[in-house]
Amino acid sequence: MLFKRFGEKLRSLFGGRKIDDAFFDELEDTLIEGDLGARLTDEIITELREISRREKITEAEDLRARMKEILSGYIKSYEAMPEHGKVNVYMILGVNGVGKTTTIAKMAKRFSGEGYKVLLAAGDTFRAAAVDQLDIHATRLGMRIVKQQMGSDPGAVIYDAISSAEAHGDELILLDTAGRMHNKENLMKELQKMDKVIKARKIDDDCYRKFIVIDATTGQNGVSQAMLFNEAVKLDGVILTKYDSAAKGGSLLQIGRLLGLPVLFVCTGEGYDDIKPFDKDEFLSALMGIE
Ligand SMILES: Nc1nc2c(ncn2[C@@H]2O[C@H](COP(=O)(O)OP(=O)(O)O)[C@@H](O)[C@H]2O)c(=O)[nH]1
Ligand SMILES: [Mg+2]
Structure with missing residues (x-):
């Protein structure tokens, strides 16, 4: 799937709709298509379900930032700084x-x-x-x-x-x-x-x-x-x-x-x-x- 299309799909998925089982099903399909793999997809869906239940979130829009937070915990950047004066x-x-x-x-x-x-x-x-x-x-x-x-x-x-x-x-x-x-x-x-x-x-x-x-x-x-x-x-x-x-x-x-x-x-x-x-x-x- 094209990266841009994946982003567009996620954007429309999180825009202006209620959270229900259909929402999570669609999100699951999209994440799998986007190469997140079964394990991460499962982890993300479970966590988002838990957050929406616990915090009584009903609008998909309000979960968007939470999902970004979850993903943010998965990767780090690495700053390469070779040491001067050494090999x-x-x-x-x-x-x-x-x-x-x-x-x-x-x-x-x-x-x-x-x-x-x-x-x-x-x-x-x-x-x-x-x-x-x-x-x-x-x-x-x-x-x-x-x-x-x-x-x-x-x-x-x-x-x-x-x-x-x-x-x-x-x-x-x-x-x-x-x-x-x-x-x-x-x-x-x-x-x-x-x-x-x-x-x-x-x-x-x-x-x-x-x-x-x-x-x-x-x-x-x-x-x-x-x-x-x-x-x-x-x-x-x-x-x-x-x-x-x-x-x-x-x-x-x-x-x-x-x-x-x-x-x-x-x-x-x-x-x-x-x-x-x-x-x-x-x-x-x-x-x-x-x-
Ligand atoms: N579009 C695009 N092509 C790349 C990029 N990096 C490498 N390539 C191309 O991928 C092909 C294989 O690259 P090469 O450096 O020989 O791969 P190696 O076998 O891992 O050393 C070459 O045609 C590169 O020009 C990139 O970031 N974007
Ligand atoms: Mg080479």
Whole structure:
């Protein structure tokens, strides 16, 4: 469902009608369609029923703000602030095609604009095109990149990148990773190996972060992806991409609620500047069709 249509649907649902069973049934269908999942939908409906009974609320309109409050408790924003004068590593994870490499280029531009010395690391060695793609961004943005040949050990790439950052005084390594390998187990093992290499290099705990990129158009799938990667390497947060196209917002709420992961950036296009920090209030207002 289109994000806008979802908001419009919620807006009309909460506008000018009495609260009854039909209202809750429609709300339930709408939340499921909007990718909030059975568990969250159930939780929200139960809580709203309870509030309306307890506070004798009879107009749907008067529940709108209460629902926003409930949703607001599900997600947090994450402010990324790499430490100056140290080597910070941001590992960017996610399945193929979600927008990892593109997002890394956007983050590189953004953080270097904020005064950080940024280094790109081409950790997706599974596909030749992946290294080239990051390389092209590095050239365009005038950034340094550490890369190896396709098929080489991504653990060695990040090992080299850390040495290079130390030698050049780079403060933030943005590490690209593979989103697909011969099978899921291989991929997870590979990611865990990189994680071990980074930890063994004694990067400060506060300076090492793992973010998953979730494609806003994939809905429920995004939730399973976040669970899978979180199990393999404990995640620190989420970056939402493709929020410009047929975006569904509900999956982000599920990831926040079920995994407790905060949201770092939202990306809304293919350009370098199509990225901005997650604004919870703006997100929830858009989701609920509140002007
Ligand atoms: N519309 C839109 N497209 C995006 C966005 N982020 C990435 N893409 C596109 O998604 C495709 C896959 O991106 P890529 O960075 O190669 O994904 P990766 O496989 O995860 O590294 C490319 O065509 C990107 O231009 C976004 O925020 N909005
Ligand atoms: Mg890529």
